[in-house]
Amino acid sequence: MSTASTKPGTVKERAGLALNDEFLRKAVKFTTERLRSGKKAASEEHGNWDDWRERGRQIRLHTIAHLDYYLNLFADNARANGVNVHFAETDVEAVKIALAIAERKQAKSVVKSKSMVTEELHLNHALEKIGVEAIETDLGEYIIQLAGETPSHIIIPAIHKNRYQIADLLSAEAGETLAPDTQILAGFVRKKLREKFLEADIGMTGCNFAIAETGSMVLFENEGNARMVSTVPKTQITLMGMERIIPSFEDLEVMATLLPRSATGQKLTVYMSGITGPRRTEDADGPDEMHIIIVDNGRSNQLGDPEFQELLNCIRCGACLNACPVYRHIGGHAYGGTYSGPIGAVLTPALKKDESQWDDIANASSLCGACYEACPVKIPLHDMLVYLRRRKVESGNGNLLESVGMKGFSTLLGGSKRMRGVIRLGQLGQKLVERDGGIRIKLGPLKGWNTYRVTPSLPKQSFRDRWSTIQKETQAEGATLDPALKARMEAVVAERKQGGGSSHGGHA
Amino acid sequence: MADTHKEWLKELETASKSKQKSFIDSISSKLGRPRPMEKPAHPFRGAPDFWRTFEWSEEERIERFGANFKAAGGHVARLASFDEAKQFIADKAAEMSAKYIIRQGQPELEAMNLEDAMPDARITVWNTDEEENWRARAAEADFGVVVADYAVAYTGSITVVSAANKGRSVSLLPTVLFAIIPVERLKTRLGEALINFDQAGRENLPAGIHFISGPSRSADIENDLTIGVHGPGVVYALFVG
Numbered sequence: 001m002s003t004a005s006t007k008p009g010t011v012k013e014r015a016g017l018a019l020n021d022e023f024l025r026k027a028v029k030f031t032t033e034r035l036r037s038g039k040k041a042a043s044e045e046h047g048n049w050d051d052w053r054e055r056g057r058q059i060r061l062h063t064i065a066h067l068d069y070y071l072n073l074f075a076d077n078a079r080a081n082g083v084n085v086h087f088a089e090t091d092v093e094a095v096k097i098a099l100a101i102a103e104r105k106q107a108k109s110v111v112k113s114k115s116m117v118t119e120e121l122h123l124n125h126a127l128e129k130i131g132v133e134a135i136e137t138d139l140g141e142y143i144i145q146l147a148g149e150t151p152s153h154i155i156i157p158a159i160h161k162n163r164y165q166i167a168d169l170l171s172a173e174a175g176e177t178l179a180p181d182t183q184i185l186a187g188f189v190r191k192k193l194r195e196k197f198l199e200a201d202i203g204m205t206g207c208n209f210a211i212a213e214t215g216s217m218v219l220f221e222n223e224g225n226a227r228m229v230s231t232v233p234k235t236q237i238t239l240m241g242m243e244r245i246i247p248s249f250e251d252l253e254v255m256a257t258l259l260p261r262s263a264t265g266q267k268l269t270v271y272m273s274g275i276t277g278p279r280r281t282e283d284a285d286g287p288d289e290m291h292i293i294i295v296d297n298g299r300s301n302q303l304g305d306p307e308f309q310e311l312l313n314c315i316r317c318g319a320c321l322n323a324c325p326v327y328r329h330i331g332g333h334a335y336g337g338t339y340s341g342p343i344g345a346v347l348t349p350a351l352k353k354d355e356s357q358w359d360d361i362a363n364a365s366s367l368c369g370a371c372y373e374a375c376p377v378k379i380p381l382h383d384m385l386v387y388l389r390r391r392k393v394e395s396g397n398g399n400l401l402e403s404v405g406m407k408g409f410s411t412l413l414g415g416s417k418r419m420r421g422v423i424r425l426g427q428l429g430q431k432l433v434e435r436d437g438g439i440r441i442k443l444g445p446l447k448g449w450n451t452y453r454v455t456p457s458l459p460k461q462s463f464r465d466r467w468s469t470i471q472k473e474t475q476a477e478g479a480t481l482d483p484a485l486k487a488r489m490e491a492v493v494a495e496r497k498q499g500g501g502s503s504h505g506g507h508a
Numbered sequence: 509m510a511d512t513h514k515e516w517l518k519e520l521e522t523a524s525k526s527k528q529k530s531f532i533d534s535i536s537s538k539l540g541r542p543r544p545m546e547k548p549a550h551p552f553r554g555a556p557d558f559w560r561t562f563e564w565s566e567e568e569r570i571e572r573f574g575a576n577f578k579a580a581g582g583h584v585a586r587l588a589s590f591d592e593a594k595q596f597i598a599d600k601a602a603e604m605s606a607k608y609i610i611r612q613g614q615p616e617l618e619a620m621n622l623e624d625a626m627p628d629a630r631i632t633v634w635n636t637d638e639e640e641n642w643r644a645r646a647a648e649a650d651f652g653v654v655v656a657d658y659a660v661a662y663t664g665s666i667t668v669v670s671a672a673n674k675g676r677s678v679s680l681l682p683t684v685l686f687a688i689i690p691v692e693r694l695k696t697r698l699g700e701a702l703i704n705f706d707q708a709g710r711e712n713l714p715a716g717i718h719f720i721s722g723p724s725r726s727a728d729i730e731n732d733l734t735i736g737v738h739g740p741g742v743v744y745a746l747f748v749g
Contacts, residue, residue: 027730030731031731034731048556048558051556051558052556055552055555055556058552059552059553062548062550062552065539066544066548067535067539068532068533068535068536068539068543068544069543069544069547069548071532071535072528072532072543075528077710079521080710081710081713084517084520084521084524085524085528086520086524086527087524087527087528087531089531104513104516137738138728139726139728139729139734139737140726140728140729143728143729156727156728156731157728158728158729162730163729163730163732166729182729182730182732182734183734185729186726186729186734186736186737189737190736190737190738193738194647198643198644198647213706213710214705214706214709214710214713215710216705216713216717222724222725222726223724223725223726223737223738223739224680224724224737224738224739224740225737225738227676227680227718227738227739228680228738228739230716231643231676231677231680231716232643232677242535247550247553248553248554248706249702249703249705249706250553250554250555250699250702250703250706251553251554252702253554253555253697253698253699253702254554254555256663256698257555257698266580266721267576267662267663267664267721268663268664268665268698268719268721269721270580270720270721270722270723270724270725270739271718271719271720271721271724271739272665272718272719272721273716273717273718273719274705274713274716274717274718275715275716275717276710276713276714276715276716276717277715278715279715280670280672280714280715282671282672283635283670283671283672283675283715284634284635284642284643284672284675285642285643285646285670285675285676285677286670286676286715286716289517294531296531300534300535300538303535303538303539304538304539304540
């Protein structure tokens with residue numbers, strides 16, 4: 001089901017595809033803006049939002065700083081609850097364990113609720129290879145599975161499909177023509193998946209949080225499909241990132257306050273479920289057998305790394321996607337990994353140790369910091385993007401052309417005389433390419449920029465040309481500056497010199 | 509090769525326990541210190557201090573719960589007694605032509621005697637026959653009737669926990685859900701419900717704890733809100749007392 005291998009190689013190429021899809025661009029903008037304003041309203045209504053963010057951050061920092069203690073406690077408690085706990089260092093190991101269970105159970109079908117970890121492992125593909133049907137049951141995930149695609153948004157995976165495309169996909173599945181009406185389409189899926197839930201051998205879930213002190217796992221969802229897959233089938237398999245831990249149910253109150261508000265603007269998702277072990281002997285539903293596979297797959301590389309350890313604090317809400325001007329413009333598929341948006345731009349390379357395998361996604365950011373502002377646990381993603389770029393260049397995997405170009409740039413512009421010469425040259429040279437006051441040529445160094453924009457042509461008189469005139473004008477104005485205003489401005493400057501501005505970048 | 513499934517699971521457990529040691533040790537080494545054996549001090553446990561004393565009056569709790577629950581697409585009614593709740597459900601059954609009802613085996617519902625008010629409906633009680641496929645019975649039900657264990661005003665949530673006489677399917681599979689909430693179980697904050705599970709401790713927790721904050725919903729098709737995608741599409745919160 002992964003289409004990643006057939007995708008063009010670089011973010012620029014993939015974004016080119018995304019940008020040419022008018023509907024995707026509009027849909028992504030519409031959804032992200034809706035989610036973003038929902039989050040804003042919900043966090044404002046709740047009040048003291050920064051206190052809650054700080055509390056959430058502290059709980060995550062504490063847990064990750066003692067991850068060995070808490071993960072061990074969780075595993076022991078889950079086992080005491082009757083859960084079969086497994087540890088997987090790599091994606092290959094995790095898949096191997098899941099397949100072994102499916103084979104042992106002679107499973108014909110697996111019903112799945114949304115799990116980013118299983119996307120990371122390409123587990124559906126692996127299950128299909130051994131002849132097990134893997135059915136995504138989240139409405140959006142089901143749609144994109146039928147389309148043979150991957151999610152483009154962490155919260156709304158089928159954000160890029162319109163109702164006509166969806167009606168076509170579902171009609172093919174139904175064997176009859178379904179009207180492109182949301183209620184009709186959802187009604188078909190409800191009926192179809194009901195049968196699948198009841199006949200499936202295995203239910204597979206992700207895990208939003210795992211509670212160390214009780215060995216419980218917690219799921220947040222709106223549709224009820226995660227409850228279905230953890231209630232109806234006889235066997236449950238949960239895939240869990242090793243960092244999903246929180247100490248207690250008390251701590252869950254903070255996460256339950258931050259996660260739904262940040263993701264969709266809800267006070268709480270329709271369902272929040274805490275599952276503690278398989279069905280008790282006297283119970284009449286719930287799985288007879290429960291497995292939890294704890295997955296590392298590159299996560300532990302961040303431990304002990306002062307620049308990236310906080311990445312493990314992420315609670316997968318998607319708020320940074322909705323806040324990101326780049327994501328809103330190019331959509332999720334352009335990131336080319338399991339995780340998109342700012343978190344994906346950092347997480348995807350961070351999960352890979354080898355810098356030479358790093359993509360160019362860390363460059364798909366304007367470093368504006370909107371992701372940090374939106375993050376409910378205050379992860380400094382914009383700083384991390386800079387660290388990534390630096391590491392890639394330091395490891396000798398930077399863009400060679402860029403380095404040469406920058407060197408040339410500094411030679412050319414390093415002296416004022418040469419700068420003046422270059423501008424003159426440009427003013428003359430642009431006559432060859434200028435049209436309607438802009439430069440649209442997509443050649444040489446302007447190719448990337450001009451693909452989506454128009455470079456303004458150089459004015460006849462540059463800022464440097466005008467500088468001496470401007471300087472004279474401002475000096476004349478300066479003489480008539482109100483003395484009181486001048487004193488105030490000087491005071492501000494003096495204050496700044498005494499180490500003000502410490503309120504800046506307050507995530508330390 | 510293991511002979512029985514149990515033996516196979518035992519083999520996995522042995523492998524898992526040895527893997528656990530190396531897995532956790534590797535975390536400790538990456539964190540650059542020995543593994544802590546004592547519980548670490550956790551000064552930021554739970555909600556911020558200012559939040560813990562926050563409480564609404566009973567009237568305000570009911571009002572706020574109602575506003576939140578309705579905003580999520582749910583229905584709310586306040587009734588004087590379980591008898592009134594019984595009549596309410598019977599009236600709705602007549603109105604919606606509900607024929608098949610499944611209810612929990614909770615003592616409050618035994619005493620309410622829904623069967624009495626609805627002689628024409630088929631009413632089954634969860635887990636009263638070992639041979640029955642209870643998941644299938646819940647899946648075909650028009651109405652599911654449960655008594656809530658807690659409710660939370662601030663988020664508009666109903667809490668139900670599983671037990672032998674309380675099926676997880678009863679609040680999930682029927683088309684319409686009725687949750688009866690004795691007023692004294694309605695709390696202000698989420699934390700007031702959650703703290704009970706910490707206090708109960710691992711050994712005493714039920715397999716399923718579910719917070720339900722309205723009808724099942726999705727916005728996955730063009731952001732158009734769809735109700736009743738997988739879980740109940742109509743949910744009634746009935747306050748009693």
